[in-house]
Amino acid sequence: MKDKIIQIERQSLTVGICANLFMAFSGWATFYLSGSEALLLDGNFSFILFLSSIAALKISAIKSNRSNTFPFGLFVSEALYSLLKGLLIGGVLLTAITANITKIGKFIQGEELTMLKTGPILIYSIAMVVTCFGLSLFYHYQNKRTGNNSSMLTTDKASSLVDGCMSAGTGAALVLIGYITPASSFNFLLYIGDAIMVLILATIMVKQPITIVKEAFIELAGGRLQNVDAYEDIESIITQQLSQQETMAHNVFISKTGSSYLVVLSFTTEEIDRKGITIFAHIKQSLSTQLTAKYPHIDVELVLS
Structure with a gap:
């Protein structure tokens, strides 16, 4: 399963690299022909996605490698990737x-x-919207094949969706501006309509890099898993397993770094003495087997509290 996830990620990211490079050059070329700053932003955004996809391709190949130096793998590189990508997108918007x-x-x-x-804007917009939404759907389908276990495909799906919305909004607004006559009271839009559109789009998009940076920082700092659905799913499996053994954890902590999960169950010395150490060894083995079937990169640890 782990090898399958890596293969799917690499196939998806390779397609993304080609698509984003095409969109970046298309945005720059249309900016040159039209003079629209909004299309320059669109092209720059796609170029950021292109560069980040190259980095993601490398990360996909090394993230699960374990060594004496990195016994839990290099999944932290996924969180670092998301953090830097969020900062780059924020920089482009600023x-x-x-x-x-x-x-x-x-x-x-x-x-x-x-x-x-x-x-030339209408043709550009149609081509970009089809490409962006198609790429976003492709990432969604590919991530679904991994059991939604690829954080990079999740991030890139959201980025492509935003890029598509930005292209659609920009194209529609600028095409409408083309129908304004110089004698109209709205003739100022012929000169700064694209600038106004950029400010509107940037305001709408600003939440994305903030969210990406926030979640990546929490992962890098070893914080609690933020995905509510995944947390409740893992917690329910743990609760079911412990109830079968008629025991209870003093504390449950679940975190995520990239696509790697860490589950830490705390038990009191009194509970371990009451049930016996063999039971807890069995609990750890059973949980690891059950959770790995759904979350391929997961570590289960039992500690004394």
């Missing part, structure tokens, strides 16, 4: 916001700006 606020400021001050050319 740069775009700053640049376009400056553009709007120049227009207000009366500086002459180039009028947008919306001709």
Whole structure:
């Protein structure tokens, strides 16, 4: 199962690398033809996804390698990948916001700006929306094949979905701007409509990098598993197993680092003396077997409290 997950991840990420590179060059080319800053943001966002997919491909190959130095593998690299990706996306958005606020400021001050050319935008938008949503669905299908055990495919699915929404929103708005005449009271949109659209999109998207960075930081710091569904699922398996042995854990801690899970069950010395050490060895073995069937990268540890 572990080898199958790695193979699926590598196939998916390879497709993502090609798709995101195509979208990045398409965004830059359309920006050159139209002069729209919104499409420059779109192209830069796709390029960030392209670079991160290359890194993810390498991480997928090494994350499960265990050694004396890293006895639990290199799953921390997945969390680090998500953290850096969130920071990069945040940096792109911050740069775009700053640049376009400056553009709007120049227009207000009366500086002459180039009028947008919306001709090539419709074709670009249709192509990008199809590519982005298709890639997001592909990541969803591939992650489902892994039992939803790939944190990188989960992150990339969300990123591609946001990229598709950004392309759809940008394209629709800029095509509509193309129908505005210079004599219209909305003629200012012919010059700064793309800048306004960038600010709107950046505001909508800002939650994504914040969420990615927050969850990655919690994983890197060894915090409690944030996925409520996964936590309750693992907890119910533990509760069922312990009830069968007529015992109870003093404390249950479940954490996740990348696609690796750690379950720590605390028992009092009185409970261990009452049931006997053999029972707890059996509990650990049974839990490991049962949980590994659903979560291939999981470690179960029993400790005294």
